[in-house]
Amino acid sequence: MEPTDAELIAAVVQGDTASFEPLIRKYQPRVFATARRYARRESEVEDIVQEVFIKAFQKLGGFRGEAPFEHWLMRLAMRTCYDFLRAHQRNRETSFTELSQPETDWLDQFVVEPDAADEHAEAARQLIGRILARLSPSARLVITLLEIEERPVKEIAQITGWSVPLVKVRAFRARAEMRKILAKITKAKYM
Amino acid sequence: MNANDLQSKLIEAARKEPLFDQVPYAFEKRIMARLAGMVPLNYWALWGRPLWRAALSCVALTLLCGLWSMMTPAPKSDNPDNFAQAFDRAVYASSDQHSVEDIW
Numbered sequence: 586m587e588p589t590d591a592e593l594i595a596a597v598v599q600g601d602t603a604s605f606e607p608l609i610r611k612y613q614p615r616v617f618a619t620a621r622r623y624a625r626r627e628s629e630v631e632d633i634v635q636e637v638f639i640k641a642f643q644k645l646g647g648f649r650g651e652a653p654f655e656h657w658l659m660r661l662a663m664r665t666c667y668d669f670l671r672a673h674q675r676n677r678e679t680s681f682t683e684l685s686q687p688e689t690d691w692l693d694q695f696v697v698e699p700d701a702a703d704e705h706a707e708a709a710r711q712l713i714g715r716i717l718a719r720l721s722p723s724a725r726l727v728i729t730l731l732e733i734e735e736r737p738v739k740e741i742a743q744i745t746g747w748s749v750p751l752v753k754v755r756a757f758r759a760r761a762e763m764r765k766i767l768a769k770i771t772k773a774k775y776m
Numbered sequence: 777m778n779a780n781d782l783q784s785k786l787i788e789a790a791r792k793e794p795l796f797d798q799v800p801y802a803f804e805k806r807i808m809a810r811l812a813g814m815v816p817l818n819y820w821a822l823w824g825r826p827l828w829r830a831a832l833s834c835v836a837l838t839l840l841c842g843l844w845s846m847m848t849p850a851p852k853s854d855n856p857d858n859f860a861q862a863f864d865r866a867v868y869a870s871s872d873q874h875s876v877e878d879i880w
Contacts, residue, residue: 602811609804614797621796631800638807642814646821699781709789716786733790760783767779767786 590654598646609638616662623666633669637662663744670722688712716766724759731756
């Protein structure tokens, strides 16, 4: 029978570092998926995941087991991603490079017939990726958690450590920031 | 063109994007190599160690004080230089010389 998370954590805290490996193996796919929402380059994603697990190992003594280990780890992952965004704030795209042909075609189709523009299209995903990359760190985090992952405001407050009113204010500002970026893209072409 | 509709459509596109959770080969080994030699921080132990040290010092100090008080000879009660009696004399010295009516 495989040891439970609680048993593995207790062993690590007692000094058995090798017991941490099954925990990494079990949860690394989820941490990778989360990190890929915030970083584009694979090398950056790997750096984030590595940092998440190192932090988790160092802070494992403070894990009281009141919530499942997965929740605790994912909260840590989200905070590490936010720190990454803030650290790389200067490197984020500040100007839009030319839209690719599929992106332009998708926008053209949306202008002519909004309902016909397919949200499954790769061009739409690339476009939202570009827009998210231009958002400020807090706006990107709140849009990802609230709009894309559709998490409740209360849960976002717990993850980020912000108060509920602050999450709401930041969500409002983030939507405005996103609309501003969209207006910039479309202004030149369609208005 | 309605910017709100475009925003909703793009967010919908992001929601429908499948999560890519593939892990590079033997990634856990890489992390384990980084962790070699590290020890998880135990916050209770961090607090506990100095608290135990402080408690031991306090016990040692109490024992020393106890020993010192046992070794020191107790002052004799009929000694005129007894501190309590000297203190009483000093406090009541003025009332011994004058009655309360004289003072008022």
